[in-house]
Amino acid sequence: MTTATSPQARREVAIVAFAQTRHVRDSATLSEVEMLMPVLHEVLGQVGLTAGEIGFTCSGSCDYLAGRAFSFTMALDGVGAWPPISESHVETDGAWALYEAWVKLLTGEADTALVYSYGKSSPGRLRDVLTRQLDPYYLAPLWPDSVALAALQAQALIDAGDTDETALAAVAGRSRTAAGGNPYAQESGDRPQGAYVVRPLRRGDCPPVGDGAAAVVLAAGDTARRLCERPAWIRGMDHRIEAHALGVRDLTDSPSARLAAERAGAFDAPVDTAELHAPFTSQEVVLRKALGLGDDVTVNPSGGPLAANPVMAAGLIRLGEAAARIHRGESRRALAHATSGPCLQQNLVAVLEGEDR
């Protein structure tokens, strides 16, 4: 396998704006479009552009949350795609929409991109809904839910001596305490770990179920410098997938996250911040090991997915939160991570840097 060009030779692309909703347990009074519109207006407002001035638009969402086919078409109406726009959609987390947009900007066909994603988990029972993404012939008919699968992973980690329940509780406590400074978080402040949901995972080890949306604007080269005082330059980005069946994977490790990080250049220089899409406390343990993150790295200062986990937007939010820290001058070099599939099957890593002026 080969990567065609060294990252240094690529066109410079940066995240120049980020916006998100206040994530809530149930947004029953809002349609997806109504939930999304303020975020789109805010992110475009940050850079002073209209939808029609954007070179490429890409979104991420999933029909199974909405319970119907083509749910993303109505969201496009909210963007206001008139005159017609150059646009695409991924049926997965918005982090992959950002990847598609990044590639589009690398080709030189566009100088700016709008990326958005959203998910409303409230209309259904998320744990049941997510079982439908498993192997449809052998696994999905058994309805193993997302918490049960994560619990298998957590138990494997405990059995391997990689963590224990006290350490997992510390991850939960640290994340939700950090979320105290995040006005968009759904759950913040130190709270009790609570009862077991599926042993060894307690309530506190699991992400909140909620609704939310997020959007970013990407721009290339001088356009990025013009739109943003301190752009978050994407130094590298890569994603890798593993086998689907849990039985053929070592659940205590994440070789795909490690490989994606290596290809993204994450190991070329130390990072000061990491936004990890680890919905369960135990998954942070896996990712810290795979990504070689030491205690000197600030992990999930936003509170991470344990504070707000709107499915299909939570990965894009990691990229947005990492970029926002660079925009604010709170980070110089950050790693952002997104995941998809059961037990971290698919992982994306981006390395973002601010320019020291």
Added chain:
Amino acid sequence: MSAVTGKEPVAVVGVGQTHHTSARHDVSIAGLVREAAQRALVDASMTWADVDAVVIGKAPDFFEGVMMPELYLADALGAVGKPMMRVHTAGSVGGSTALVATSLVAARVHRTVLTLAFEKQSESNAMWGLSLPVPFQQPLLAGAGGFFAPHVRAYMRRTGAPDTVGVLVAYKDRRNALRNPYAHLHEKDITLEKVRSSPMLWDPIRYSETCPSSDGACAMVLTDGAGGRRAPGPVAWVHGGAMRSEPTMFAGKDFVSPRAGRDCAADVYRQAGITDPRRQIDAVEMYVPFSWYEPMWLENLGFAQEGEGWKLTESGVTELDGDLPVNPSGGVLSTNPIGASGMIRFAEAALQVRGTAGGHQVDGARLALGHAYGGGSQFFSMWVVGSGHPGE
């Protein structure tokens, strides 16, 4: 285009598809996609190890009842340890998926990319998948035909086209399909009269003027300039590709000739240096799920003046031996695994300029258009491929 923007040239070096049919009971979804991918690799004289990334597309997940099936398909497509992306842009998805894969090569992120689209409609019910009621939104309870029939009537009224034109298209495409071993419908005893007397489904669309529901998959191997030049087999070079979207419904929308389609075509022609598509393009693979969309898209794509598309069809220009063959493969009217249908159009265009279309080859085709659309005629994706290198 490479000279202008510094993009890497992209070559189609392998094409594979399954034999399409109503129900492939002999394979799982994984088996189905594997079959198409394997054929594309064999066609490219490559192995799974040569593939750097996989880009997969399909239409709504409700059609098979599997949420994000790419996760489960990673193993079957040899994607383990590689990047795998999933695209979904409604009926245009097969084309959009190919274009995302093209961008990965054009941006020099990867050298060789396997792209694939599929639908296994027999494992669910597409009509049901399209008709789930949504609160506070206009219901579409009659499937796709019920949605598109009024727009066909609007076209007929606007242009004065005689009501026989749709029948001609269906008769042509079904005869073309007889030359394509992979096509779903092989109606050996098809006659114009049989099409004309088939039951009326959604007036003016008759049963024989509609697409079938198919199981099937289509795959392509795309590679960079160096890979294309040293490929052992014939190559289709990508001369241009574009996507355009507009809202589903609004007061200014022209459902007969959507602006997104016109803009998309203009962008692709500009990239490919095409100023007179009617004269310069040798073959068209157009997304025609209901027969009347051939004359409608002929106008939308700039092959005919507004109101004149039906005249091209009626005069035989779009026949396999005509001056501008449209859907030599038999088209969507003969084969419709929905999520794959757009990629089949792109792949068939590539086959034409590679000269490997077999029984439905258009003699001397050097430049071909692949076209796909989706949603409420709101998503468009197109590419132009050529037998010659785009820089030459």
